[in-house]
Amino acid sequence: MNELIAPTLPYDMMPRARAAIADVHLQQFVGRATHLKDEQRKSVFGADFGHDDYELLRSVAATTKQQALDQLDVLLEQFIERAQAHGSIVHAAVDAAQACAIALSIAAQHEAKYAVKATRCVKSKSMLTEEIGLVDALTRAGIETVETDLGEFILQIDNDAPSHIVTPMIHKDRAAAARSFVRVLGSRYTEDPEELTAIARAHMRGLYRHAHIGVSGANFLLAEEGTAVICTNEGNFDLSVGGPPVHIMFVGIEKLLRGARDLAPFLKLLARSGTGQPLTVYTSFVNGPRRAGESNGPKELHIVLVDAGRTGILGSSKRELLRCIRCGACLNACPVYRKVGGHSYGSVYSGPIGAVLTPELNRGAARAEGLANYPDLPRASSLCGACLEACPVKIDIPKFLLHARAELRTRTLSPASESRALRLWRWLAQRPMLFRLAIRASRLHARMLGQNDGRHAWISNAPGPAAGWTQSRDLGIASAQPFRAWFVQHAAERDAPPKEAAR
Amino acid sequence: MNDATIRARDAGVAALLERVRRAVAAQPASAMNAVDLSIARRTSASNSDLATIFATRASSVGMRVTRCASDALHTTVAAIMRAHADTSTPNQTLRTVVAIRDASLAQRMRDCLSSCPATLARDDDADGLFDCDVGITDVDCAIADSGSLVISTIGRMRNAWITPPIHLAIVFESQILADLVDLFEIRNECTTAASTTIITGPSKTADIEGVLVTGVHGPAYVEIVLVADESKHVADAHALIR
Numbered sequence: 001m002n003e004l005i006a007p008t009l010p011y012d013m014m015p016r017a018r019a020a021i022a023d024v025h026l027q028q029f030v031g032r033a034t035h036l037k038d039e040q041r042k043s044v045f046g047a048d049f050g051h052d053d054y055e056l057l058r059s060v061a062a063t064t065k066q067q068a069l070d071q072l073d074v075l076l077e078q079f080i081e082r083a084q085a086h087g088s089i090v091h092a093a094v095d096a097a098q099a100c101a102i103a104l105s106i107a108a109q110h111e112a113k114y115a116v117k118a119t120r121c122v123k124s125k126s127m128l129t130e131e132i133g134l135v136d137a138l139t140r141a142g143i144e145t146v147e148t149d150l151g152e153f154i155l156q157i158d159n160d161a162p163s164h165i166v167t168p169m170i171h172k173d174r175a176a177a178a179r180s181f182v183r184v185l186g187s188r189y190t191e192d193p194e195e196l197t198a199i200a201r202a203h204m205r206g207l208y209r210h211a212h213i214g215v216s217g218a219n220f221l222l223a224e225e226g227t228a229v230i231c232t233n234e235g236n237f238d239l240s241v242g243g244p245p246v247h248i249m250f251v252g253i254e255k256l257l258r259g260a261r262d263l264a265p266f267l268k269l270l271a272r273s274g275t276g277q278p279l280t281v282y283t284s285f286v287n288g289p290r291r292a293g294e295s296n297g298p299k300e301l302h303i304v305l306v307d308a309g310r311t312g313i314l315g316s317s318k319r320e321l322l323r324c325i326r327c328g329a330c331l332n333a334c335p336v337y338r339k340v341g342g343h344s345y346g347s348v349y350s351g352p353i354g355a356v357l358t359p360e361l362n363r364g365a366a367r368a369e370g371l372a373n374y375p376d377l378p379r380a381s382s383l384c385g386a387c388l389e390a391c392p393v394k395i396d397i398p399k400f401l402l403h404a405r406a407e408l409r410t411r412t413l414s415p416a417s418e419s420r421a422l423r424l425w426r427w428l429a430q431r432p433m434l435f436r437l438a439i440r441a442s443r444l445h446a447r448m449l450g451q452n453d454g455r456h457a458w459i460s461n462a463p464g465p466a467a468g469w470t471q472s473r474d475l476g477i478a479s480a481q482p483f484r485a486w487f488v489q490h491a492a493e494r495d496a497p498p499k500e501a502a503r
Numbered sequence: 504m505n506d507a508t509i510r511a512r513d514a515g516v517a518a519l520l521e522r523v524r525r526a527v528a529a530q531p532a533s534a535m536n537a538v539d540l541s542i543a544r545r546t547s548a549s550n551s552d553l554a555t556i557f558a559t560r561a562s563s564v565g566m567r568v569t570r571c572a573s574d575a576l577h578t579t580v581a582a583i584m585r586a587h588a589d590t591s592t593p594n595q596t597l598r599t600v601v602a603i604r605d606a607s608l609a610q611r612m613r614d615c616l617s618s619c620p621a622t623l624a625r626d627d628d629a630d631g632l633f634d635c636d637v638g639i640t641d642v643d644c645a646i647a648d649s650g651s652l653v654i655s656t657i658g659r660m661r662n663a664w665i666t667p668p669i670h671l672a673i674v675f676e677s678q679i680l681a682d683l684v685d686l687f688e689i690r691n692e693c694t695t696a697a698s699t700t701i702i703t704g705p706s707k708t709a710d711i712e713g714v715l716v717t718g719v720h721g722p723a724y725v726e727i728v729l730v731a732d733e734s735k736h737v738a739d740a741h742a743l744i745r
Contacts, residue, residue, distance in 0.1 A: 032713075036713070060540060060543070063536070063538045066533050067535060070533060071527070076519075076520060094519070098515075169710055173712060174711050177711055193711040193712065197718070204720060227694045233707045234706055234707065234719035235719065236719070236720045238698075239665065239666065239721075242661050242698075261540070261688070263687055264540065264544075264682075267683060268543055268683065277703070277704075278564065279651060281721070282702060282703075283703070285694065285699040285700070286697075287694065287695065291656075295660060296660065296661045296662060297698060305516070314526035314527065314529075314530075315529035315530060317530065
């Protein structure tokens with residue numbers, strides 16, 4: 001698997017974050033694109049629902065999904081039964097390795113059934129298949145697997161990895177796409193997105209036509225109907241599922257909804273939160289393989305239900321995390337994601353949701369590995385709350401980031417310097433006189449180090465641990481007047497009778 | 504597939520269900536109240552001019568809507584076909600697949616094609632679908648609120664609406680539902696047909712530097728012919744059924 005999304009553990013976030021901040025192109029692309037998407041989301045919801053109804057809609061979706069998780073055992077059983085009644089073959093996988101093994105065993109039976117060895121596979125975009133490393137597993141088994149989502153395709157031929165849940169190549173420019181098309185597809189050099197798309201379209205047509213296996217994920221599973229729901233904008237799911245004789249769908253168990261009657265709010269929220277569209281261009285419903293008399297569509301439809309750490313979260317106090325519908329809104333809203341980009345998170349899931357989900361999905365059997373392997377992720381946040389505000393299912397990401405930080409402390413996974421600093425702080429905070437003295441001293445020290453233009457005071461080159469901050473920006477200096485003095489002065493003013501009568 | 508494989512598969516599913524059962528029981532259910540899903544509705548079913556809302560919204564997501572009277576369907580479709588044939592190579596004929604559930608409408612369209620620069624493709628040739636220029640379909644229903652088409656595989660060749668670069672959809676005004684919420688309140692093709700797709704625009708991507716490009720894998724052009732119903736009575740009858 002690509003080192004970018006499956007790094008050596010324990011994962012140290014800092015080198016990649018530093019590189020991303022120093023990368024001018026990345027700063028421009030990611031900053032501009034995320035800002036635009038975030039604005040679009042707000043304006044579309046404002047125009048379509050109004051602030052109050054948007055809030056209500058999010059609450060409805062949050063409650064609906066939480067209630068589905070609270071009865072996931074019942075819903076899952078119901079889904080399996082109905083999906084089998086449609087003629088689907090349902091599998092279950094405990095972890096990534098087992099999920100990949102199921103795909104390989106399906107592929108191994110291909111020759112016996114269709115008189116041809118399975119060597120070509122078309123894949124529709126899916127986060128879960130990235131998570132389990134499916135493309136690598138298939139490729140190693142001699143099955144050439146092509147990502148059909150345009151962004152994912154460009155990343156695949158460039159040996160790069162997705163850095164955003166919805167817009168995977170947000171970190172790359174058109175020139176990079178142009179170069180890889182020349183190199184891999186032998187097309188003439190063009191940077192025009194329209195021409196590049198046409199080249200990719202022509203290339204994929206042949207693949208859809210001749211592929212042996214199609215692979216996809218699903219956005220929702222409807223328990224009452226046994227239906228899988230898949231959202232795309234490009235239409236690559238419909239083409240991936242329509243051509244090849246065998247289709248394998250990988251779905252995380254958290255995708256269950258009670259039924260079609262609960263679906264409408266989610267489809268409306270997903271598209272608007274992700275890209276500002278009223279609905280994704282294609283919302284596809286699948287109920288088993290092709291029926292008697294139908295001339296196309298898969299002859300076999302496999303649904304692989306994947307656990308891979310999800311039951312662990314379901315049985316913990318963090319069940320709420322499984323409400324996530326992978327819309328990417330929290331990434332677009334996050335000031336940290338905007339600066340460090342998706343690859344800094346060292347996981348398929350980046351941004352605020354990735355920072356909480358990645359350690360939880362990777363806790364392992366002893367429930368201890370996740371944070372030990374990703375100790376930086378809970379700190380990759382300013383706790384500003386923008387992610388919670390953007391989340392269509394109201395996952396309280398800041399709360400879980402704080403919980404994770406607390407766990408880092410109690411398990412002494414935090415750096416020793418942090419513990420020492422906090423101990424010193426606690427000791428000082430309990431001694432008011434000393435505390436005030438220390439604040440005064442630090443103020444004086446800062447003013448000696450800093451510069452002053454009469455209106456503002458700042459430090460350009462701070463010493464010690466503050467040096468990291470001043471590498472890319474100035475550090476402000478506390479004002480000459482301490483807050484305590486300011487408060488006393490203003491309290492006196494407030495209590496004094498007004499000079500003019502209020503109008 | 505041999506018995507051992509099937510047994511292993513079923514054991515895996517049973518084990519997953521058991522793990523989920525234990526996990527669900529490990530935490531108390533959240534104390535959340537029942538919810539009113541109707542908050543998701545944006546367009547009211549009592550709206551008197553759903554056809555206009557549908558036409559406006561469908562246009563705003565990038566589909567082209569041409570409205571016509573029932574007796575002008577033939578000439579409208581022919582005009583659209585000619586316009587596309589002209590913008591392609593001169594004197595080109597458009598290879599067209601007709602995937603229409605309503606048998607009499609299907610026949611009307613096939614007749615119509617004889618007066619168009621078009622050749623008729625078989626509607627049961629999965630591979631040949633990739634060589635078609637146009638797919639003509641009717642719809643199961645349409646949604647005014649989002650300007651969407653709902654098309655199932657019942658009585659229609661799958662993917663006839665997504666494989667060719669041009670999709671021409673015939674929608675009757677009486678088929679328009681107000682909101683997505685209505686679609687799921689009635690028992691419908693989405694959860695019964697082998698496959699159903701809700702289409703809201705031409706195939707799109709903005710993967711390369713956020714630049715919007717249409718016609719990635721699906722059609723770049725979605726032409727909707729919105730047909731006025733012959734009589735108010737038909738519309739009322741449809742409304743009653745719904």
